[in-house]
Amino acid sequence: MGLHAQVRTRDGWPVEHAVVTVTDGSGGQVLRAAADGDGVARAEGVLAPGPYTVVVTALGYAPDARTALVGGTGRADVGTVVLARAGGTELPPPGTWTVDAAHSSVGAVAQHLGISSVHGRFTEFTGRIEIAPDVLASRVEAVIGAGSVDTGNGLRDKHLRSADFLDVDRFPELTYRSTAPLRAAGPDRWTVDGELTLRGVTRHVPLDLTYLGTGADPWGGVRAAFRAEAELRREDFAINYNQVVSAGIAAIGATLRVTLDIQAVRED
Template structure:
């Protein structure tokens, strides 16, 4: 095998996927770069022989530098490299089930209109749960939104958006997301990949999460807060442009941004308030 190889783990001996290995020569010129796979394995292409500098980086971890010896065949190995997590700015929530509080959670969909302004639709009825795991990267989540609760501030338009021309809430009453695992991107930011079900279509999406912390609430419970966002393409979910014209929202952009502000309560049931 040619190139420089390494296996990248964290302090708990879990792989660090998408860690980046960069190799520079004695002058500081970059001569190799590669990204770790899901097992934490990383390998560059063939490199010039000699002593080089290897730097391994990943979001949320302290960078590591090593001297790399590359043979005349253009190959070398760094072996196992352990990355140390950057000190958490906010403590992670305890493992277990956390239930979405619909009273203190909301979803906003934003689409560009005429390229100069935005149309916003609010979905107030959201439910579900997050199952926090240890390690946090193995956490999963499920959220569902009642499609009929869409609110753009104009009743006639909302009724049309609920109709078979658009969301068709009679046939597809729920919009749902199932998330599988977390991938750290910063000290308090993560990506949760998963599947979104909307208008009878299912698509793989990534939610960008910002974690706000956790603590006790006035009702005897413990709460945690997350902000999540993603961008969807209308075409991916069979949302017909002509139907949007009939609904009075012509010249809306092809993408829709979703922003979710979610509060979850520790346990499988919400406490009385």
């Protein structure tokens, strides 16, 4: 076998769409192979002894070029090539990832009386993340049960479910879907442009998304962790209820800070 190489990401995942090209001293291509599902590229052939240039490319990754010295075996054994994401960003392997609601959280914080915060969460939600070979073409979507809001106070939660706020009888779900390519915002960080539908009103809401890492779980699966944050203005979704206490201070702040801590499982 004239060529053997293994192509991986920085966190050890195979790059199954990588292409390995071997050129001789004159720049002519002598071997070429695409990596398989395990990130291994193989090509038959016998190479003359001497130096060769090996170039590894993959969509969404920075190319890697190196020199391989071929001896009497006629084989270029490149070993393991680690590709970095273009722009220095990393993501899990391409594919569909399903949000594990049992190990994720959707929380929100609102200001109360201008001096403190009230924390709440939604306990029922689903979501999918489609990670594309080109990172920026990835997509996300989520559905949240409006009636699952929980602030730890039964009376307050009942009011939040009423027509003054979420109006869950008429609008039982909140939905979010990305609508454009991701925008790189730094190493392992992106801005997701998407639309949030709340109380039947749809508005553009950007998410600040951070990738936290990938690892195996005890059940034979692969998991990835993300954190996302967004800020909502209540009036954008026709949630105008409020009370004014002394000195003109509103009981409830005009903005809502939403934080999502997500653990997703890769589908087979």
